[in-house]
Amino acid sequence: MGKINQGILGGVSGQVGNVIGGTWKGIDYLRIKPSSVANPRTEGQVDQRSKFSTVLQFLQPMTDFLRVGFKLYANRMTQFNAAMSYNLNNAVTGAYPNFMIDYASALVTRGNLTGAANGAATSPSAGNVEATWTDNSDSGSARATDKALIVLLNTTRGEAVFTTAGPARSAGSATIPVPSEYSGEDVEVFLGFVSEDGTKVANSVYLGSVTVA
Known part of the structure; x- marks a missing residue:
């Protein structure tokens, strides 16, 4: 004393x-006397850092794509940070240390434009992945001139192939070439749309995992 x-x-x-x-x-x-932190790495902190790392690994390969996909939500933050925030809160599944991305719940584009209908993905020929959808131009805010936003995520390599100016919604399909070394590897396919004038974006739809021919 x-x-x-x-x-x-x-x-x-x-x-x-x-x-x-x-x-x-x-x-x-x-x-x-300097204050001390009893446990600077609490269970909650470690848990959150692991989730953050999981989402970061998912989104980093498509950073440039997210500048279009999340541009409507970049309020006082970057498009990438907006995507991080959404997916951190909605797309992580599992328990520490085995967190994973629930692709069906993830979004790589976000907005109120009417989304894709009956989307599907295949690899019909070597070095190509094809995304297909039903032309729903007369549904909600959808227009025939909306442009497809497509991402092919290769989690094995930590790479992504994408387009922010794909075919029009009315086309009903898009073929995306991928590097020849992707042959036999899986890519996760996402499809969204952006209006012709760029002012509206649709929520992306996960089309599934495709093995590249």
Whole structure:
């Protein structure tokens, strides 16, 4: 226990609260005891960091694509951070340390434009992945001139192939070439749309995992 021998301005010895007093060569001194964190790596902190790392690994290969896909939600933050926030809260499944992305719940484009209908993906020929959909131009806010936004994510390589100016919604399909070394590897396929004038974006739809021919 500390004592104050000569009032608040002098003669402190020992510890009073987080203040430690003493004397050195006849000179009274005070110093603040540094605060300590009992557990700087709590279970909750480790859990959140692991989730963050999982989403970061998912989104980093498509950083440039997200500038279009999440541009309507970049309010006081970057498009990438907006995508991180959404997917961190909605697309992570599993338990530490085995967190995974639930692709069906993930979004790589986000907005109120009417989305794709009956989307599917295949690899009909070597080095190509084809996305197909039903032309729903007369449904909701959809228009025939909307452009397809397509991402092919190769999680094995940590790479993505994408287009932000694909065929029109009315075309009903798009063929995306991929590197020849992707042959035999899986890609996760996502499809969204952006209006011709770029002011509206649709929520993406996960078309599934495709093995490249």
